[in-house]
Amino acid sequence: MHPLRFGIIGTGSIARRFAHGLRHVPDAALAAVWNRTPGKAQAFADEFGGVVCASFDALLAQPLDAVYIATPHPGHAPYSVAALEAGKAVLCEKPAATSQAELERVLAVAAAHGVLFMEAMKPPFYPLFAQLDDHLRRDPIGPITLVRAGFASPGVPATHAVYDPAQAGGALLDIGVYAAFLAVHWLGPAQTVAALGRLGPSGVDTLAVVNTSHAQGCAQLYCGLGLSGSGEALLAAPGGHVLIHEKWWNPERATIRYPDGRTVLIEAPAVGGGLNYEAAHFCGLLRAGLRESPVMDHAKSRAMLALLDAARAQLGLVYPFER
Ligand SMILES: NC(=O)c1ccc[n+]([C@@H]2O[C@H](COP(=O)([O-])OP(=O)(O)OC[C@H]3O[C@@H](n4cnc5c(N)ncnc54)[C@H](OP(=O)(O)O)[C@@H]3O)[C@@H](O)[C@H]2O)c1
Known part of the structure; x- marks a missing residue:
């Protein structure tokens, strides 16, 4: 081999x-x-x-x-x-x-x-996600009904490509994509999307707040450039909730809280910088002759872009190469 x-x-x-x-x-x-x-x-x-x-x-x-x-x-x-x-x-x-x-x-x-x-x-391939899944199977909290998460980058220089409309810039596509992933991963495709936000001087979105409705529940998502936000994500269910701690997009720690007062901390430090896990998963798919990941499948990528398309359209952001 x-x-x-x-x-x-x-x-x-x-x-x-x-x-x-x-x-x-x-x-x-x-x-x-x-x-x-x-x-x-x-x-x-x-x-x-x-x-x-x-x-x-x-x-x-x-x-x-x-x-x-x-x-x-x-x-x-x-x-x-x-x-x-x-x-x-x-x-x-x-x-x-x-x-x-x-x-x-x-x-x-x-x-x-x-x-x-x-x-x-990358997030679903970090060891934390597998350990969280495993714990929730053994000690369930019920179906995740609310996802609340965001990602904001303070201090991004004005010359960065993320502000360039020709480079498909903006917070939604660059970092909002992570929040879209978390919502779609836990709740399935969005059925309705309601976005508010701001376009910056270069014409791309520098702030977006997106509420989404899914068959299983709702999500509250945000992303921002030149903004300092919280790096924590909430997954809420009838029988408890999960906090994925900062930075939830490079997930290494999560706390599960149950209504009876029990608290479980999961710690799964990443080695190798974190992208090794998605690479190892991808190698497993190649070796198995698969055409699609069962974790990061095509439907998920599709649903994430559908959510981001809808949010971007509501903010009025059309890229020059789309006109
Ligand atoms: N998964 C993650 O954690 C993560 C984190 C950051 C970024 N990303 C994604 O990775 C991508 C790259 O981001 P980055 O932060 O690595 O950017 P970067 O540091 O600016 O690197 C971009 C690379 O692409 C090259 N490039 C630029 N324009 C090109 C063009 N028109 N045709 C061919 N090559 C071109 C650049 O070449 P020169 O050196 O010659 O300019 C450079 O090597 C983005 O789509 C971003 O969303 C993912």
């Missing part, structure tokens, strides 16, 4: 964290790297390994088992489509696409070519 060979495109901050994590996955190796700035690809390969490719097409021509896409949001769908058409499995950074319509094109190509595609949404 050869190690699974990953190609990485984009060598920025999240790619570094992923490459670090890959070192903690026993049956995987970084085999090829492409970045639009060749010197940066070389520096990345010098540190983490892999062949430096002169172009994205050259990377796809390498003998790879999978491509990890770590470029800004607008590249996610086109690079995923090209990699899937070349028969490479794709692990794509969040958001899986800039809209549900874009994601549908990716999923159609994945289905047509029979190739694995997964959005790299």
Whole structure:
């Protein structure tokens, strides 16, 4: 059994964290790297390994088992489509696409070519989530009925791509996607979405407050740029509630409180930087010949983008490439 060979495109901050994590996955190796700035690809390969490719097409021509896409949001769908058409499995950074319509094109190509595609949404693969599931099975609190969570980033420099409409910027797609994940993961797809917020001087959303209704309950979500928020998430049920402590999107600690006064603390520190867990899961899917993750499945990515599309439309944010 050869190690699974990953190609990485984009060598920025999240790619570094992923490459670090890959070192903690026993049956995987970084085999090829492409970045639009060749010197940066070389520096990345010098540190983490892999062949430096002169172009994205050259990377796809390498003998790879999978491509990890770590470029800004607008590249996610086109690079995923090209990699899937070349028969490479794709692990794509969040958001899986800039809209549900874009994601549908990716999923159609994945289905047509029979190739694995997964959005790299890290929280459900952290050991804390498995331990929480396990605990709630043994000592249940009933169906989760309310999810309350947010993510806000203070001190983001005004020059950051997250403020650029051409880069599909804004809080919703960049960090609101995590809150969308938590709501959809525990409650299923949103049936109604009601969003309030603010667009900043560059025209992207800098604040969004989103209430959603689902078959099983409701969620209260928020995201903000240039805002200091709480990194705690609440999952409430009839027989108790869970607090996933800061930072709930890199989950390592949770407290479960029962109405009879019992309190259970779960601590599951992550090793390897945290992206190793999603990478290990993805490798398991590859080895098993699966085309979709049972955890971060296509329906979940779809439902997250449907929620974000609706919220973005209510805030009046249309990206220049959508006009
Ligand atoms: N899962 C997570 O925890 C997490 C955390 C942060 C970000 N992300 C996601 O990861 C993606 C990248 O974020 P980041 O923070 O790593 O950004 P970053 O540090 O700015 O890195 C972006 C990389 O993409 C390259 N790039 C920029 N524009 C490109 C284009 N038009 N075509 C091809 N390559 C291009 C950049 O090349 P140059 O170096 O030449 O500019 C750089 O290597 C985003 O979609 C973000 O949502 C995920």
